[in-house]
Amino acid sequence: MSAVRAIVTGAARGIGRAIALRLARDAADHGGARLVLSDMHGDELQVLAEELRQMGAQAVPVVGDLSQSDAPLALAQAAQAFGGLDAVASNAGFGTFGLLLDYAIEDWDKIFAVHVRAPWLLAKACHAELKKSRGSFVITASISGTHATPPGGAYSASKAAAIMLARQLAVEWGPDGIRVNTVSPGMTLTPLTRDMYTRPGVLEQREARVPLGRVGQPQDIANAVAFLMGPDAAYISGTDLVVDGGLVNTLMAYNRSWKIDQPPS
Ligand SMILES: NC(=O)c1ccc[n+]([C@@H]2O[C@H](COP(=O)([O-])OP(=O)(O)OC[C@H]3O[C@@H](n4cnc5c(N)ncnc54)[C@H](O)[C@@H]3O)[C@@H](O)[C@H]2O)c1
Incomplete structure (x- = not known):
């Protein structure tokens, strides 16, 4: 792969961090990657930027809250100052989390702002540069979508909207040579989910539900994002790539240890 000029949001931790490392x-x-790194956690972003520089990449951390509508434009401007853009994660x-019956309106608005409005505004802000490079835009959605x-x-509703946003953009921007896709992780071990997995028995219970027998690692998702960004995915647009070890193809209380002659009780 040639030098990549990319924006990665949520880069300080988990899947975003793994994407940045993979691109570098x-x-x-x-020639080295040129990465604009976005997150709310400035200290962790700085540590990552240093790690990336040691790998030969150029990295510009941009600290900001993507629930704010001006944050995406700042990222696009940083990428432009870097000399252009090939890909966005x-x-x-x-x-x-909570039940919809009790869900607060502020929580609803915030989750849609970060998961749907921010990718839309970021895509809009990056459109001109991505058109020049015939680039790729990848949104991390979820099997919950x-x-x-x-x-x-x-x-779940916000991730479903993110999947449809990508499809709509793929149709509208195909003529500009821009590919837009989503990657939908299944159960993945990251700082977002780590507390849950440290509760006794949770990891084992979840591993037993996944046909491939383990929960995902951030690198599993980063590999799929890198594929969709790169030339091997040149004819893929408007697709949701599920990376879940086979989980969504299981129904009911699937368990890998089931045997045909020992049906689940
Ligand atoms: N971990 C999983 O099991 C899982 C499963 C499906 C989908 N996902 C999705 O994958 C993506 C990455 O999640 P992760 O598991 O790596 O989580 P994580 O918490 O480890 O990392 C997410 C990063 O996004 C940043 N972020 C969150 N809100 C932000 C905001 N408003 N502005 C700027 N930065 C913000 C956080 O600071 C954090 O560094 C998310 O979109 C998540 O919904 C995760």
Whole structure:
């Protein structure tokens, strides 16, 4: 792969961090990646930027809250100052869980602002540069965007909207040579989910539900994002790439240890 000029949001932790490291590694022997890193956590962003520089990448951290409508434009401007843009990983996200009956309007608005409005505004702000490079825009969605997951509250609805946003952009911007896709992670071990997985028995219980027998690691998702950004995905647009170890193809209380002659009780 040639040198990549990219924006990665939610880069301080988890999947976003893994995407930035993967892009830097891929471009290390090809002139180095030029990355605009976005997150609310400035200290962790600085640590990552330093790590990336040691790998031969150029990295510009931009600290900001993507629930604010002016934040995406600042990222596009930083990328422009860097000399252009080949790819965007619109990945920042969070969960405010609860039942929809009790869900607060502020929580609804915030989750839609970060998961749907921010990718839209970021895509808009990057359109001109991506058109020049015939670039790629990848949104991190979720299997929750296609499968209801109580107590997901507005999380599932916002991820469903993100998947449709990508499809709509793919149709509108195909003629400009811009590809737009989503990656939908399944259960993935990151700082977002770490507390849950440290509760006794939760990891084992979840591993047993996944046909491939483990929860995902941030690198599993980063690999899929890098693929969709790169030339091997030149004819892929408007697609949702599910990276979940086979989980969504299971129904009911699937368990890997089931045997045909020992049906679940
Ligand atoms: N971990 C999972 O199991 C899982 C599953 C499906 C989808 N996802 C999605 O993957 C993406 C990355 O999640 P992760 O698991 O790496 O989480 P994480 O918490 O480890 O990392 C998310 C990063 O996004 C940043 N972020 C959150 N809100 C932001 C905002 N308003 N402005 C700027 N930065 C913000 C956080 O500071 C954090 O660094 C999210 O969109 C999440 O919804 C995660």
